[in-house]
Amino acid sequence: MEGTAQTSRGADADKFVNQSLWDEDTYGRSPSVSNLRVGGLRRRVSSACCLNVFLLLALLISIAVIMYFLIGPLFGRTRPPVNSVVSTFCGIVQGTESKGVVSFLGLPYALPPLGQYRFKRPVELTTTHLCAQAWTNNNFSANTDSYNATVYKSSCLQLSPVTDKIIGNEDCLYLNVFVPAMALTSSKTELRPVIVVLNGLFFTYGGASGLPVSQGQQPQPRTVELVDAIHVTLNYRIGPLGFLIHPETKEANIGLYDQLAALRWVRNNIGAFGGDAARVTLFGYGSGATCALALAFSSLGQNLFDNLWISAPAVRKPHCSLQEAVENSRRLYSCEPGSTRPCSNGLLTDPKDIVRLWNWARIESWMKDSLFSLPSSAQIQGGAEQDWVDRILIVDHEMIDPKRWYRPIYHLSTVLGQTAHETALFVSPITVPFWDESFYRRYLINTLTSGTKIGQDIIDQYLIVSNKTTYCSYPRSGNSFGFDVEARMTGLITDARCTCPLAETVQQLASSHGNFVYHYYLLGQHRRFDPYSFTSFVSLSFHGWDGMVYLRGYTTHPDYIQSMLDQNDHDHLEDLGRQSDLLNTVMHEFSRTGRILSWNPVEPGNTPVNLIENGAVCTPPKFVEERCLLWKLMTNGNPLDLAWRS
Known part of the structure; x- marks a missing residue:
């Protein structure tokens, strides 16, 4: 159990x-x-x-x-898709986007000025047939039925400075459009203002395609972003092919007519790019400033732009008649039929030979002896300058009419300005860098008092004014380097050739103007570099520097960037950036309203100068009056007699 x-x-x-x-x-x-x-x-x-x-x-x-x-x-991590394909009057164009900017490069605005069209006004693309002529075999793709606008076109035919090497092409009437990417998104956005940039050097060099002579002349993405406006740059015929009348065709000022054609293209097509055709600002510097001034004074430019911003133009009235220009050019064009150069009816026919008529030897002599030197006693007394220098813009009573000079046909909001050392590209005399303060004073007394009513007391008074080291509440750039004889000399010549004549022009415009007129003066120094491939190295604010600061061209100019790398001066680039920011911010307002609320406008009898330095603006009292007393006494009250002549 x-x-x-x-x-x-x-x-x-x-x-x-x-x-x-x-x-x-x-x-x-x-x-x-x-x-x-x-x-x-x-x-x-x-x-x-x-x-x-x-x-x-x-x-x-x-x-x-x-x-x-x-x-x-x-x-900024998302945005509507950007459309880089735009439909213009002539057809569809394909651009490319980079760094927040859509670029449309090398767009034709007229037929190539070749053969029968040489020395004649541009043939604008006003019909589909003319569009087809300009587009055929010229970046047009039959497969996509669009125009490939992703590469620059060649600048117009010209000589390279110093070497006289032929560069560029006669087929050159193209423009570039730089659009803020947000203006071309699929969402509805407001139309952007338009800035048409006219550059150029002495009517002989430059363009909108990145040649060494025109490095730094295209708007950089930061400028397009801050201004929030569409920027247009363009090629136009320069040198003898654009501004030396042909003795047989007798059509004058051809380069200006190219510019008119480009402005009409902008009026008719810029809406497709998100631009406001009723808010176009013409921005000119270098010889482009003189061209912009001429267009503003011409009835042919009426209604093609709405605001005007120009830097250091040649403000003296053109005086060469059509007959005088033809006689002068006939002498230049003449050639022997049996010579080695192509010749017809005793006149040059090869465009390369014609371009060489204005070679570097002539241009350099003109710049050093006329533009960038003290006026001679003959010039002070109203004497003639070189026989061809003052024959660029021709009085044809159509484009150029002296009676309209200083009297615009229609009123524009206008900004006129300059840099403090417009003549710094070439220092004259060449021994200036070796002078001291005492020698500089003796030179002025000997040069400016001989044969004039000017006494030493006036010279000494000017020296006191020009030696000021402070304006408003901050020091001038470079005041810590002691006596800078190059700065003093180029400042003196700049006052004679530009500052005082420009002040007179500003006053005349304000007296006859219905809109706002502003006057600025840009000070400052920068790293020494060769801006225009002239083998002229400069550290002062030279002719065209303010345009380069506005566009931020110094950020891409190879010589300037190399200089910055050698100096390793990051702080200096930041200072320049603030200067660029200031000009960009001001243009943002001016291109939209025609006003600059933070600046003092010019009024009849009152000519305040908005002094720009170190990214700030002030208005020193009697700035122009003090600097121009000497030259008013020298010219019996008419400093326009000393101005650059176009």
């Missing part, structure tokens, strides 16, 4: 163990993870966990997407 009882207890124990191992109702789990049997409760719990995890992930993803679209635009 006892054995039977033990056997029964052993069987019950085994049954309990087996039950405890497999009875999920008792413990709710399997004691062995290696066993494949999973209870119902565990299966239900596992499914619920998976579902919860899935729902949580879905919720997190949804929240992330919502936050991305809500907050992302605040940090």
